[in-house]
Amino acid sequence: MGINHPVLASFLCPISALADFNRDPVLAQKWMEIRWICMTLIDFPTFLWAGNPPGSRYNEDMMSEGLFQCYFLERVSHIFTGPSTALGDDSCATHLCNASLHDMTTVEAEHIAYACVQ
Known part of the structure; x- marks a missing residue:
């Protein structure tokens, strides 16, 4: 899949x-x-920006606006x-969150990949 799929390619395209x-x-x-359009560590992929589709609210003059506020x-x-906590509602927790239950203190790349396929 990856860049061979038209939708995933748009998500992976450098901003x-x-x-x-x-x-x-x-x-x-x-x-x-x-590789004429290079995907490097310096260029974040489009899916990291807010918007539907991802990156649609990207503003070149204010690049950090909307960054890491994506789906x-x-x-x-x-x-x-x-x-x-994710959707900004008032907290009404009745038990510990999954991260606490599994002793996860940081979000790793694997966690983001897991969320992408859910």
Whole structure:
């Protein structure tokens, strides 16, 4: 799957290339395959920004606005700490959150990947 799937390719596309991807998704997907659009550690993927689709609320002048406020990270919070903390409701917990029960003190890449496939 990955960049071979049109929707996943749009999520994995570096945010700096999102405008190119939106102009011509098929061409941008090919550029990602041949590494003309580079996916590096410096360039965050589109799915890390808020919006539906991800990255649609990206503002080049204020790059950090909306970063890490995306759907997937909300779901990680929902899975590990509970729906009320993830969705901003007043807490009404009746028991410990999953993270406490499993002695998890940090969110790792595996946790985000797990949330993505749920």
